[in-house]
Amino acid sequence: KSVPFDWVRSFSIFAMPHFCRHSRFVLLSWLTAFAFFLPLARTIAEPGVKVGVSSNNVYLGETFVFQISVSGDDEPETPVFPKTADFQVEFLGPQRNKSSSFTIINGRMTNTSVNETKLNYNLTATRTGTLNIPSIPVKVGGRVFRTQAIPIHVMEPEKMDDMALEVAVSSPECYVGQPVTVTWKWFIGRRVLNYRFNLPLLAEKNFSFPAYTPDIDPARRRNYQRIPLPSGDELIGVLEQATRNGVPVTCLTFSLPMIPMQAGAFTFPVSTVTFAIEDTNRARRSRRQFPFDSFFEQTPTRTMTTAAPDLTLNVKDLPAEGKPKNFSGIVGPCRVEVSASPRQISVGDPIILTVQVSGPEYLDNLRIPALSECPELSRDFRVSGEEPGVVKNNHKVFQCTLRAVDAQVKAIPALRIPFFNPTSGCYEEALSEPIALEVEEVHTVTALDAQGLPTAFSSNSGSKLKTVAEGIAHNYGGDILLVDQRAGLATWTKTPWKIAFCLAWPCLYLLALGAVAWHRRRGADPGAIAAQRAAGKCLAALKRIQPDDANGPDLTLAALTDFLAAKLRRPPAAAQSFQEVKAPLADAGIEPAVLERLEKLFAGCEASRYAGATPDDLKQIPLEAAAIVKTINRAF
Structure with a gap:
C-alpha cells in the first residue's frame, strides 16, 4: 500500500535543524559585535580627562603650570583643588578650545577636530622633596571623574655668587x-x-x-x-x-x-x-x-x-599696665585738632564737630575712641552721627553732630586721644584745644505772642478781621498822562546809531561763537595734536643719539615709549613695555611682523642694561627703531 509523501513534515524534519543552527550563528555574531563595539561607543561618547604639568622637576618657590584637559561637548564644573600644605594654588580660569582642521596628503583628506576645555593652575612648591599633586574630582555632564596624582620633585634653589x-x-x-x-x-x-x-x-x-x-x-x-x-x-x-x-x-x-x-x-x-x-x-x-x-x-x-x-x-604685645579704658589701638605719636561750626547757637541746634588726627604714617586702619562715650562731651552734649573717618593728605578726618543740652554750656571741652608711644614704651594722650561757644536759651512762642498781645490778656477769643465797606482803593489816572511813544521801521532811519547798536550785538555774538567753537574743536582732542607730532619728535630724538653713546639703548627706548604713548593716546607710564602696547597696536592694524620686530627691539634695549651692547649694536639700535617708528606712523 502506497503512502503519500508528506512535504511539510519532510521540511520540518530536514530543514528546521539547519534553520535553527543558522539562527544561532547569526544571533551569536550580533552579540559578539555588540559586546566588541559597546566599549568603543562608550569611549567616544564619554568625555576624557587628562592632566599635565609644565615640569616635574622644580626649585623651591618656583611656580609651574598644572593643567586639567577635559574633552567633549559638556562644560566641566570648576573643580575644587584639595587643601594642601605642599603647594600654593592659584586658579587661572577655564580656557575653551574648539577647532577643526583639514589636511590633504597625496590626495587623501584628513579631518581633525578638537573640542576641549583646559583648566589651568599656577602651583608653587612650599617645601623640598618629592611632593604629590593630589587626585582632583572633576564633574562633567553629571558624572565625576578623578584625575591621577602626579609626583613633583622639588629641589633646593641653586646658589650662585653673582x-x-x-x-x-x-x-x-x-x-x-x-x-x-x-x-x-x-x-x-x-x-x-x-x-x-x-x-x-x-x-x-x-x-x-x-x-x-x-x-x-x-x-x-x-x-x-x-x-x-x-x-x-x-x-x-x-x-x-x-x-x-x-x-x-x-x-x-x-x-x-x-x-x-x-x-x-x-x-x-x-x-x-x-x-x-x-x-x-x-x-x-x-x-x-x-x-x-x-x-x-x-x-x-x-x-x-x-x-x-x-x-x-x-x-x-602692648603692655597692659597703664592702658587707658578708651584706648583704640593707635601706635605712634599723634596730634589732634578740633573745629566746630557754628559757634553761636541755641539749645538743641546741631553743631558739626570735626576731629583731625595726624602723626601715624599709615592712617587707613586708624580709629579714635567713640565720642559718645567721652564723659567730657556726654555731660553737656548729645552726640550723634559719628563717622568712620576719611583719610585726607596726611591726616584722618572724623565728624559727628553735637547738640547742647543747656544754655550754661560755654565751650566744647578738650578731647583726649590715647596712644602708645613705642619709643618710651608707655601710653600717652594727645590733647586738643577747647572751643568757645555762645549758647542762647530757647523761648517758647505762644498763640498770644503770634498775635502781638500781652501775655496777661485773658480773652481767648483773639482778634477778628473786619470787612471794609469801601473795598480796595484803586489808583486812577487821566489820558493826559499818556505820552505818544509810537515806534516802527520808519523811525529807524532817523536814528542810525540805534541800527548800529542793534546790529553790533549779533555780530559780537557770532564772533564770540566762532571763537569758542574753534577753541573747543581744538581742545576737544588734545591727544590728536600730540599724536601727529609724535613721529617727528621721536625721529629727531633718535637722530641725536651718538653711535658711541653707551646710553644709546636707554635713550632709544625712552624716545620709542614716548612715541607709542602719544600714538596710542595713553599716559607714558602705560607704554613702558611691549606687553602694554601689543594689543592696542594689533587692534590698530599693525602687522605681526612689525610687532615681532618691536618686541625684539624692546628686549634688546632692556637686555643692554644688564649685559651691555657692542659698538655695532649701538649703531643699529637707533636705526632699527627709526624704521619701526616710520612703519607704525604710516599705519595711523
Missing part, C-alpha cells in the same frame, strides 16, 4: 600695630631674560600691608621697574648699580610697609625669585652674524631660582 636675593626689616623688634618696612634686594650679576617673584609673606594673616606707593624721582624714571606678583598686584622697584663681594652688579630694590597684628616670634616664609638665564652650554652663535642677532635671536635659556635667607621678627 645672583642673590636678600630680605630685611627696618627693625628686628616691634610692637603689635607698629609699622615696619620690609625691603627686598635682588643682586643681578648676569643677563636675565625674565623673572617672577614669589613672596608668600604677603599672604600671611598675622600681618597687614597698607596701601603704599613709593616716591618716584622723575629724573630716574627709566630706572623704575614694575614687578608683577602672582596675585595680580604690582610693586615698584628701582634698578641701581651696587657692589657685592667686590664685584659690580645691578641691584633691584623694592619695599613694602607691614603692620604686625599679633604678638610672637615670626619667621618669614622663604621669598624666592625664578628667572631665566642664558645657557652657555647650548648656545651656538657666531659673532660674525648680523649685529642685532645678539639681541633679537632666540637664546637658549635655563630656569634658575634664588631664595632669600631666613628672617625672624619679634613682635611684642
Whole structure:
C-alpha cells in the first residue's frame, strides 16, 4: 500500500535543524559585535580627562603650570583643588578650545577636530622633596571623574655668587600695630631674560600691608621697574648699580610697609625669585652674524631660582599696665585738632564737630575712641552721627553732630586721644584745644505772642478781621498822562546809531561763537595734536643719539615709549613695555611682523642694561627703531 509523501513534515524534519543552527550563528555574531563595539561607543561618547604639568622637576618657590584637559561637548564644573600644605594654588580660569582642521596628503583628506576645555593652575612648591599633586574630582555632564596624582620633585634653589636675593626689616623688634618696612634686594650679576617673584609673606594673616606707593624721582624714571606678583598686584622697584663681594652688579630694590597684628616670634616664609638665564652650554652663535642677532635671536635659556635667607621678627604685645579704658589701638605719636561750626547757637541746634588726627604714617586702619562715650562731651552734649573717618593728605578726618543740652554750656571741652608711644614704651594722650561757644536759651512762642498781645490778656477769643465797606482803593489816572511813544521801521532811519547798536550785538555774538567753537574743536582732542607730532619728535630724538653713546639703548627706548604713548593716546607710564602696547597696536592694524620686530627691539634695549651692547649694536639700535617708528606712523 502506497503512502503519500508528506512535504511539510519532510521540511520540518530536514530543514528546521539547519534553520535553527543558522539562527544561532547569526544571533551569536550580533552579540559578539555588540559586546566588541559597546566599549568603543562608550569611549567616544564619554568625555576624557587628562592632566599635565609644565615640569616635574622644580626649585623651591618656583611656580609651574598644572593643567586639567577635559574633552567633549559638556562644560566641566570648576573643580575644587584639595587643601594642601605642599603647594600654593592659584586658579587661572577655564580656557575653551574648539577647532577643526583639514589636511590633504597625496590626495587623501584628513579631518581633525578638537573640542576641549583646559583648566589651568599656577602651583608653587612650599617645601623640598618629592611632593604629590593630589587626585582632583572633576564633574562633567553629571558624572565625576578623578584625575591621577602626579609626583613633583622639588629641589633646593641653586646658589650662585653673582645672583642673590636678600630680605630685611627696618627693625628686628616691634610692637603689635607698629609699622615696619620690609625691603627686598635682588643682586643681578648676569643677563636675565625674565623673572617672577614669589613672596608668600604677603599672604600671611598675622600681618597687614597698607596701601603704599613709593616716591618716584622723575629724573630716574627709566630706572623704575614694575614687578608683577602672582596675585595680580604690582610693586615698584628701582634698578641701581651696587657692589657685592667686590664685584659690580645691578641691584633691584623694592619695599613694602607691614603692620604686625599679633604678638610672637615670626619667621618669614622663604621669598624666592625664578628667572631665566642664558645657557652657555647650548648656545651656538657666531659673532660674525648680523649685529642685532645678539639681541633679537632666540637664546637658549635655563630656569634658575634664588631664595632669600631666613628672617625672624619679634613682635611684642602692648603692655597692659597703664592702658587707658578708651584706648583704640593707635601706635605712634599723634596730634589732634578740633573745629566746630557754628559757634553761636541755641539749645538743641546741631553743631558739626570735626576731629583731625595726624602723626601715624599709615592712617587707613586708624580709629579714635567713640565720642559718645567721652564723659567730657556726654555731660553737656548729645552726640550723634559719628563717622568712620576719611583719610585726607596726611591726616584722618572724623565728624559727628553735637547738640547742647543747656544754655550754661560755654565751650566744647578738650578731647583726649590715647596712644602708645613705642619709643618710651608707655601710653600717652594727645590733647586738643577747647572751643568757645555762645549758647542762647530757647523761648517758647505762644498763640498770644503770634498775635502781638500781652501775655496777661485773658480773652481767648483773639482778634477778628473786619470787612471794609469801601473795598480796595484803586489808583486812577487821566489820558493826559499818556505820552505818544509810537515806534516802527520808519523811525529807524532817523536814528542810525540805534541800527548800529542793534546790529553790533549779533555780530559780537557770532564772533564770540566762532571763537569758542574753534577753541573747543581744538581742545576737544588734545591727544590728536600730540599724536601727529609724535613721529617727528621721536625721529629727531633718535637722530641725536651718538653711535658711541653707551646710553644709546636707554635713550632709544625712552624716545620709542614716548612715541607709542602719544600714538596710542595713553599716559607714558602705560607704554613702558611691549606687553602694554601689543594689543592696542594689533587692534590698530599693525602687522605681526612689525610687532615681532618691536618686541625684539624692546628686549634688546632692556637686555643692554644688564649685559651691555657692542659698538655695532649701538649703531643699529637707533636705526632699527627709526624704521619701526616710520612703519607704525604710516599705519595711523
